[in-house]
Amino acid sequence: xxxxxxxxxxxxxxxxxxxxxxxxxxxxGPNGTVFLSSGIPDLDKILGGGFPLGSLVMVMEDxxxxxxxxxxxxxxxxxxxxxxxxxxxxxxRDPRGFLGTLPSPAASKDDKSRERDPDQEKxxxxxxxxxxxxxxxxxxxxxxGKHEYSNEFDLRKPLERHFxxxxxxxxxxxxxxxxxxxxxxxxxxxxxxPRNDGSISCAGRxxxxxxxxxxxxxxxxxxxxxxFIRSLKSxxxxxxSVAIVTFPxxxxxxxxxxRWQHMADTLLSVKAIQDEDKELAQLLTGYQDMVGFxxxxxxxxxxxxxxxxxxxxxxxxxxxxxxxxxLECLNQAPVDGSSxxxxxxxxxxxxxxxxxxxxx
Amino acid sequence: xxxxxxNLLDEALGLDQVIEPWPLRGRxxxxxxxxxxxxxFVLHHLLKRSLSPNSSNVTIFIAFxxxxxxxxxxxxxxxxxxxxxxxxxxxxxxDMLKLQCPDGDEGITPEGGLIALYGKIHxxxxxxxxxxxxxxxxxxxxxSLMEVAANGSxxxxxxxxxxxxxxxxxxxxxxxxxxxxxxxxxEDRPTFFIQMEYLADILIKAxxxxxxxxxxxxxxLTVSNKGRNKVSNFHFKVKENVVECFYPGRS
Numbered sequence: 001x002x003x004x005x006x007x008x009x010x011x012x013x014x015x016x017x018x019x020x021x022x023x024x025x026x027x028x029g030p031n032g033t034v035f036l037s038s039g040i041p042d043l044d045k046i047l048g049g050g051f052p053l054g055s056l057v058m059v060m061e062d063x064x065x066x067x068x069x070x071x072x073x074x075x076x077x078x079x080x081x082x083x084x085x086x087x088x089x090x091x092x093r094d095p096r097g098f099l100g101t102l103p104s105p106a107a108s109k110d111d112k113s114r115e116r117d118p119d120q121e122k123x124x125x126x127x128x129x130x131x132x133x134x135x136x137x138x139x140x141x142x143x144x145g146k147h148e149y150s151n152e153f154d155l156r157k158p159l160e161r162h163f164x165x166x167x168x169x170x171x172x173x174x175x176x177x178x179x180x181x182x183x184x185x186x187x188x189x190x191x192x193x194p195r196n197d198g199s200i201s202c203a204g205r206x207x208x209x210x211x212x213x214x215x216x217x218x219x220x221x222x223x224x225x226x227x228f229i230r231s232l233k234s235x236x237x238x239x240x241s242v243a244i245v246t247f248p249x250x251x252x253x254x255x256x257x258x259r260w261q262h263m264a265d266t267l268l269s270v271k272a273i274q275d276e277d278k279e280l281a282q283l284l285t286g287y288q289d290m291v292g293f294x295x296x297x298x299x300x301x302x303x304x305x306x307x308x309x310x311x312x313x314x315x316x317x318x319x320x321x322x323x324x325x326x327l328e329c330l331n332q333a334p335v336d337g338s339s340x341x342x343x344x345x346x347x348x349x350x351x352x353x354x355x356x357x358x359x360x
Numbered sequence: 361x362x363x364x365x366x367n368l369l370d371e372a373l374g375l376d377q378v379i380e381p382w383p384l385r386g387r388x389x390x391x392x393x394x395x396x397x398x399x400x401f402v403l404h405h406l407l408k409r410s411l412s413p414n415s416s417n418v419t420i421f422i423a424f425x426x427x428x429x430x431x432x433x434x435x436x437x438x439x440x441x442x443x444x445x446x447x448x449x450x451x452x453x454x455d456m457l458k459l460q461c462p463d464g465d466e467g468i469t470p471e472g473g474l475i476a477l478y479g480k481i482h483x484x485x486x487x488x489x490x491x492x493x494x495x496x497x498x499x500x501x502x503x504s505l506m507e508v509a510a511n512g513s514x515x516x517x518x519x520x521x522x523x524x525x526x527x528x529x530x531x532x533x534x535x536x537x538x539x540x541x542x543x544x545x546x547e548d549r550p551t552f553f554i555q556m557e558y559l560a561d562i563l564i565k566a567x568x569x570x571x572x573x574x575x576x577x578x579x580x581l582t583v584s585n586k587g588r589n590k591v592s593n594f595h596f597k598v599k600e601n602v603v604e605c606f607y608p609g610r611s
Contacts, residue, residue, distance in 0.1 A: 031433060223512035227460065230508050234457035237427055254546035259504060261395045262540050297395065303433040305401045306598050309575045 023201045025082035026053070027149050031303035036084075036203050036242055037150035039074030042327035044150055046315065047299055048308060051242045051266060053203060054195070055300040056233045058264035059246040061210065065272030067292045067317065068246040070325055072207050074153050075244055077102040079205040080163045081151055087189040089172040089182060090209035091216055096171045098209075102159040105151035106324065154323045174208070175215050179228045186232055186243075193240040204241035206232075211247045222256050229263050265300035270317070285331040289318045294327055368605035369405065372583035372592040373562060380415050382495045384534040387587070388525060390560035392541040397579040399566035401598045403501055403538055404431070408438045410497045411445050417495040418488060419445075420452045420481055424505035428453050437600045452484050461510045474510060474520040481524070485531055496533035498524060503539040503556065514552035525559055541565065561586050569595075581605070 022034060027049060029035045035050035044050040051057055061068045079086050080102070088095055172185050186206060193204045211229075212219050219225075229245065236243045249257045249269075261267055271293045273280060281287040294315045299308035315327040370376040374383045389406070393399030410417040423431070431453075432442045445451035454477070461473030485496055500506065503517065510516045524535050537556070544550035557563060565582040577595045584591045597604045 223508065226508050227511065230505060231458065231460070237457070255543050258395065258540065258543045258546070259508075262504060262543065267395070301398075303430050304437075304600065305404055305434050306600055307398065307578055309573050309578070313573065 022199060023203065025078070025084060025149060026200055026203060033302050034200060034203075034240070036205070037078050038071070039076075039078030039150065039153060040071070040325055040327065041150050041152060042315075042325075043071075043294075046296060046310065046327065047266065050150070051244075052300050052302050053200070053240045053242060054237045055242055055265035055302060056229070056236055056263065057242065057244040057266040057268065057300075058260060059244065060261075060267070060269035061246050061248045062270050062272045062292070063248055063250050065270075065292060067270035067272055067294075068209070070155075070317065071268070071270065071294075072209055072244065072246060073102050073155075074325060075205065076207050077104070077153055077159055077163075078150060079203075080159065080166070080169070081105055082148065083168070084202060085168045085170075085189070085192060085204045087170045087172070087186065087204070087206045088209075089174050089185075089207070091173070091175050091213040093173055093175060095173050096169075099164045099169065099171075100158060102164070103153035103155045104157040104159045106154040106157075152324055155319065155325060156323050174211070174213075176217075179218050179221075179224055183228055183231060187235060190235050190239040190241055195238050195240055200240050202240070204239065206236070206241060206243035208243070208245045211245050212251050213248065214251065219251070222252070226256065226259055226263070229260065233263060233265075261297070264298060265302065267296075267298035269295045269297060271295070284316070286316070286318070286328070289320070290316045291319055292317045368592075368594050368607075369402070369581065369583070369596070369603065370409070372581075372585065372590075372594075373406075374585070374588070375409055380495075382410065382415065382417055382497070382534065384410075384497065384536075384562075385494050386528050386532045387534050387561040388528060388559050389534065389536040389562045389564065390556055391536070391538045391564045391566070393538070393566040394540065394542045394568065396568040396573075397566050399538060399564070400425075400501065401596075401603055402564055402566065402581070403499060403536065404434055404438060405603055406497070406536055407431075407499060408435060408440045411435075411440050411442075411450060415495070416450075416492055417497060418450050418452070418492050420454070420484055420496065420498045422454045422456055422477070422481075422498070422500045424456045424459070424509065425501050427457060428455060439601065449488075454480065456506075456509065459509050461513075461516070474506075474516060478520060478523050482527070485527065485533065493531040493533065496531060498527065498533060498535045500524075500535075500537045503537050504543055507552070518552055518555055521556065521559065566596075580608075 022028070025036055027035045029049045029052055033052040033054075035044075035052055037044050037050045038047070059068050059071055076086055076088060076099075088098065090098060092098065170185065170189055172182060174182055177185075189204060189206065193202060212225055232243055232245075247260065249260075252260065273290060273292055284290070294317050296310055296313050296315070299310070301308060312329045314330055316330055318326045318328060320326045367376050373389075377383075384406075391399045391402045407419060407421070410419050421431070428442070435442050442451055442453070446453060456477070459473070459477070481498060485493060488496070503521075506517050506520075507514050521535075521537070527533055528535050539553070539556060541553075544553035547553075563582075563584045563586075566579055567582070568579050569577060576597060578597050580593060580595050582591065582593045594605050594607050596606075
């Protein structure tokens, strides 16, 4: 603990000299970018810090399971907890109702680490313990730097009402509004966070769920949707905000699906796993805790031309104690080449699945 | 080593021997990439070469995908200051991020959309002194977004590109475009894409490795140079200040 404190003190001093100070929930990244948290500490770590401000994140949904909601909920809840503004839009008739399902941050970190310690002594997974300590040290560091960056969320506890009822939340149903209305709403929302070189006091988050769902009147106007995404991207680029758009790729024609993917700065996809996939259960350790897979296809590279190459692109989504959302690298049992095909089913079109398909 | 290996791309493009007169003059260069492997680094490389201090090239950059600050930061790391080049009138940046062509037939008016853009390009080139006409490069990043800006009317974009191509014969300048190959691979007969490939004198394809992602090799480039009737293929690794190119197995 003490070691962590000394480390952060030097770190924050360097920070204060170079870039201007930022509001809560923001953190400096490389190449002059500023990160905000995705609400899932593990995902932040995978992406190298979080989502950079001004980036468009796209999530390809699984047609059969609502795993993208897990990402959306945490992303939205994280913003609300930090006092950031939020624009949420979904094909439901009453999008505001969804806010009631947002998770609440787990008890404050000190309490939590105290609470958890006995658990951890009982637990058998040593690797997890280390991971947790590491994460907590980092989080503490942020707090010593006077502002919080990210929280861990307890999925079984609803977010307190005063967060949800604030004036900072705007909800749009895309079922009955057309694209130009949605574009105007986004534009007015984003005009609150113009980008200038000074310090960033507040950031905005836009979450659009199931953008091309068939309930929407425009769902067959592919070019109009594409041009909405393009204009959303250019608006977000010139503001201090992050937009996250989830869409079911199966509803789009293949060539448009690719266009959407090219549009994204950060591209993720989620996949559910079948309940009793015995073959997979043999392949992977910790299979029983998994609820699905997350694939990272593209990591935002703003102000740089160097691609981010991750060690792994497929991660398992686990619900730890049925409360906390955790992402983990797949730990595969040593297998022979022939079983590589089952990876193809889990990996979608990521390159990791391509390697899985090779028979050596 | 770096110096030598980065020349592999230049060699394939014919940029290795002389930079003055600009070797790409009168040529159309098409860069194609995929979701997994972005080809924008080739654009940056060509931009850097064309703005190098020992040439008198002029570049017109038509940006549909990124704002100026993004390119500025990247090119600064490559050792080229876009702001000062802009002040010297060697670099013209057209920010088209918010361009939206009007719908339907109204789109085909001289005031709005791509026709106006072409007018702007033409005006910029003709305003230059006559000796630098040969050394103008027009760079478009990227064509798929241009299609979106034109509401999906690829014919309209194709017309625009044909017009730009006439510039290459009229002024002997070069046209460099980026597009995404995988968008069109599922279509039956992607007219737009095929025509663009036909127009191109030099075709550069950036692809991921068949074996997946690696930290040492970011992908492979295939450069087909129709003029020289030569195809070269090599691996690359993108760094902040340089693109390393090498033959397979030589990283």
